[in-house]
Amino acid sequence: xxxxxxxxxxxxxxxxxxxxxxxxxxxxxxxxxxxxxxxxxxxxxxxxxxxxxxxxxxxxxxxxxxxxxxxxxxxxxxxxxxxxxxxxxxxxxxxxxxxxxxxxxxxxxxxxxxxxxxxxxxxxxxxxxxxxxxxxxxxxxxxxxxxxxxxxxxxxxxxxxxxxxxxxxxxxxxxxxxxxxxxxxxxxxxxxxxxxxxxxxxxxxxx
Amino acid sequence: xxxxxxxxxxxxxxxxxxxxxxxxxxxxxxxxxxxxxxxxxxxxxxxxxxxxxxxxxxxxxxxxxxxxxxxxxxxxxxxxxxxxxxxxxxxxxxxxxxxxxxxxxxxxxxxxxxxxxxxxxxxxxxxxxxxxxxxxxxxxxxxxxxxxxxxxxxxxxxxxxxxxxxxxxxxxxxxxxxxxxxxxxxxxxxxxxxxxxxxxxxxxxxx
Numbered sequence: 001x002x003x004x005x006x007x008x009x010x011x012x013x014x015x016x017x018x019x020x021x022x023x024x025x026x027x028x029x030x031x032x033x034x035x036x037x038x039x040x041x042x043x044x045x046x047x048x049x050x051x052x053x054x055x056x057x058x059x060x061x062x063x064x065x066x067x068x069x070x071x072x073x074x075x076x077x078x079x080x081x082x083x084x085x086x087x088x089x090x091x092x093x094x095x096x097x098x099x100x101x102x103x104x105x106x107x108x109x110x111x112x113x114x115x116x117x118x119x120x121x122x123x124x125x126x127x128x129x130x131x132x133x134x135x136x137x138x139x140x141x142x143x144x145x146x147x148x149x150x151x152x153x154x155x156x157x158x159x160x161x162x163x164x165x166x167x168x169x170x171x172x173x174x175x176x177x178x179x180x181x182x183x184x185x186x187x188x189x190x191x192x193x194x195x196x197x198x199x200x201x202x203x204x205x206x207x
Numbered sequence: 208x209x210x211x212x213x214x215x216x217x218x219x220x221x222x223x224x225x226x227x228x229x230x231x232x233x234x235x236x237x238x239x240x241x242x243x244x245x246x247x248x249x250x251x252x253x254x255x256x257x258x259x260x261x262x263x264x265x266x267x268x269x270x271x272x273x274x275x276x277x278x279x280x281x282x283x284x285x286x287x288x289x290x291x292x293x294x295x296x297x298x299x300x301x302x303x304x305x306x307x308x309x310x311x312x313x314x315x316x317x318x319x320x321x322x323x324x325x326x327x328x329x330x331x332x333x334x335x336x337x338x339x340x341x342x343x344x345x346x347x348x349x350x351x352x353x354x355x356x357x358x359x360x361x362x363x364x365x366x367x368x369x370x371x372x373x374x375x376x377x378x379x380x381x382x383x384x385x386x387x388x389x390x391x392x393x394x395x396x397x398x399x400x401x402x403x404x405x406x407x408x409x410x411x412x413x414x
Contacts, residue, residue: 154403157403158407160400160403161400161403161404161407164376164379164404168372168375168379169371169372169375171375171378171379172371172374172375193368193371196364196365196367196368197368197372199411200365200407200412201404201407203410203411203412204409204410204411204412205410205411
């Protein structure tokens with residue numbers, strides 16, 4: 001056995017360390033200004049060693065976004081499992097999304113900041129992430145109809161409308177002229193506003 | 208009577224020509240890249256003559272935004288006067304806003320494009336414009352409550368939530384990675400999505 005060869009577990013572990021370092025760098029400097037040296041320094045390795053794990057910055061970024069998306073989707077499923085009906089689930093969906101944004105160096109700040117820079121990568125990943133979120137929402141709406149809580153509605157169209165609102169209101173807050181970084185966001189105000197909107201929409205869904 | 212002196216009507220007329228030319232320039236080149244020469248050329252005058260009417264680009268921009276805001280508010284009031292109840296008015300409010308965006312070289316594209324460049328001017332004007340729109344929405348909601356169509360709701364909070372949704376969904380569409388100019392917007396799709404959202408919210412408002 002070659003002592004230099006890394007086990008699969010070591011590679012996975014190191015890749016995770018790289019992703020975390022990259023996540024911090026992208027959030028702090030933006031995509032364009034982050035260098036592979038910055039990321040390597042964050043893990044305490046040389047750039048040359050980094051190439052063992054990733055061929056370029058784009059591929060690291062892609063994994064960061066994918067990792068964050070999956071983390072959020074897992075969190076959503078976990079939280080919703082504790083809810084007893086479709087209305088609770090819808091509210092939980094909105095809350096958990098926002099809570100995730102607040103707690104982590106967040107996906108949306110990253111995506112707003114680098115949207116144009118890394119458009120081709122983002123486009124594909126975001127479509128995939130949106131599709132997965134839409135599936136979750138569609139399932140909740142169908143459940144609500146089956147539970148006889150919600151009216152008969154166009155499930156696809158309504159899920160898309162709800163996701164669009166949740167995304168748009170957060171995006172708007174991030175884009176607000178007063179806000180320069182994620183820490184400037186007044187999450188309580190944002191949560192209250194999303195609640196007002198969602199409560200109206202849920203009341204509109206009710207039989 | 209000095210033949211060189213301009214009448215008040217002439218000044219107003221010339222200012223309007225300057226605003227229209229500026230509106231076209233800002234929409235085409237963005238705020239930063241538009242020069243006073245560009246604007247003057249659009250009216251067929253020299254830059255030196257332009258200074259008779261406006262002291263700088265910022266003050267022209269300020270008047271363009273104010274002019275467009277007032278035009279939209281007038282359109283809203285005019286259209287809503289033809290509606291028989293609060294629900295029709297709410298839908299009309301959303302439709303007329305979007306129709307205005309579609310028909311004119313629009314306020315929102317301008318504002319997204321130059322938001323950071325002209326932040327101090329925009330902030331003050333936008334707050335004023337938003338306040339006026341909120342007043343319209345609050346009036347509609349109060350009317351709906353008086354007409355016994357809507358539930359007793361927090362009028363201020365609900366008006367703010369509705370306006371936020373209308374603004375945010377349009378902003379999100381403009382910011383979409385696929386969209387490079389106002390002509391790329393699929394207004395029919397946008398209108399349909401806003402209708403789905405607003406219909407849910409209105410159903411939620413109903414008694």
